[in-house]
Amino acid sequence: MLPIRAHLIKAAIRYAGTTALAVGAVCAVKTTNPIFAQRPTVNDIVKLHAQPPVEELPNTKCPRIAVIDNFIRKNKDLDQDGIHDTTHGDIVFRFLEEGLPNADIAKFDIDEDLPFLSYAERVGRQLEKLIKLIEKGEKFDVVNLSFSFNRKFTNDITPDNILSHRNAIISQLAKGDYFMRGEARCVTLIEKLHKMGVKVYIGAGNAGKGEYNVLSLAQGTITVGGLNEDGTKADFSADNTYVTRWNQSVFSITKTENGIDFTGNDIADMLYEDLSAAGENLVKELFGTSFAAPTAIIEDFKNCAP
Numbered sequence: 001m002l003p004i005r006a007h008l009i010k011a012a013i014r015y016a017g018t019t020a021l022a023v024g025a026v027c028a029v030k031t032t033n034p035i036f037a038q039r040p041t042v043n044d045i046v047k048l049h050a051q052p053p054v055e056e057l058p059n060t061k062c063p064r065i066a067v068i069d070n071f072i073r074k075n076k077d078l079d080q081d082g083i084h085d086t087t088h089g090d091i092v093f094r095f096l097e098e099g100l101p102n103a104d105i106a107k108f109d110i111d112e113d114l115p116f117l118s119y120a121e122r123v124g125r126q127l128e129k130l131i132k133l134i135e136k137g138e139k140f141d142v143v144n145l146s147f148s149f150n151r152k153f154t155n156d157i158t159p160d161n162i163l164s165h166r167n168a169i170i171s172q173l174a175k176g177d178y179f180m181r182g183e184a185r186c187v188t189l190i191e192k193l194h195k196m197g198v199k200v201y202i203g204a205g206n207a208g209k210g211e212y213n214v215l216s217l218a219q220g221t222i223t224v225g226g227l228n229e230d231g232t233k234a235d236f237s238a239d240n241t242y243v244t245r246w247n248q249s250v251f252s253i254t255k256t257e258n259g260i261d262f263t264g265n266d267i268a269d270m271l272y273e274d275l276s277a278a279g280e281n282l283v284k285e286l287f288g289t290s291f292a293a294p295t296a297i298i299e300d301f302k303n304c305a306p
């Protein structure tokens, strides 16, 4: 057992590191900030016809969606003046709000438990909160998880054979340190949600083919890989047997009359007055599998009835 102060410091350091991996990696804004990974330039051509068929839900009632993300601590600077303009969660939320105007979308804020809990612990607490609400009779149809806990593939575990290592990886995490146990707990909670009938969509992660998102190990989830605007696979996207869907994950940011559009429909998603530099020096695009997850949800429920 670490002395409490040392333990808290370790937690804080890990928190920062994991945030860079998890939030920064899943949703990156094109910027010079070194926290964000460089975008690779080589693409694989995606055989779109080879993708699993999109579930057609034409007569479905519009879903109630839980977005588990950060909504308090602003962490995205869209006009590059060094001042954050919005949160990762609010950007993800905006995709869903605009894409599914008749859906009921609820925010579950992992920033509630800042500052000393690990990232996985904070995600786990929100998953638990959601489960408790459902147990009390509230109805949720969909969960959006636009973040990842990335692990590297090793010699034994490859993108092609990871399915057969699933149980071993989870049990190793469950026996690991505080942070690993937090991740294993998230997997268990996500599986519980799946068993309760909730569809869980997860961003595949932005560390490329060499890493996988631990959350994807949860059975029954829909892990969404990232496509470029032209439909080719984005090189930053994870790509392994757990990635069962592919959706757009790169979106140009453009100016409209009263604000900026980042969802690609020329309708403002943020007003100029809400950007610290009024949108003067805009980043060119949003990219990350963070946006592939809500895009997949929108695709699956686009014909829903209010």
Ligand SMILES: [Ca+2]
Residues within 6 Å of the ligand: 077, 078, 079, 080, 081, 082, 083, 084, 085, 275, 276, 277
């Ligand atoms: Ca700014």
Ligand SMILES: [Ca+2]
Residues within 6 Å of the ligand: 098, 261, 262, 263, 264, 265, 266, 267, 268, 269
């Ligand atoms: Ca828009």
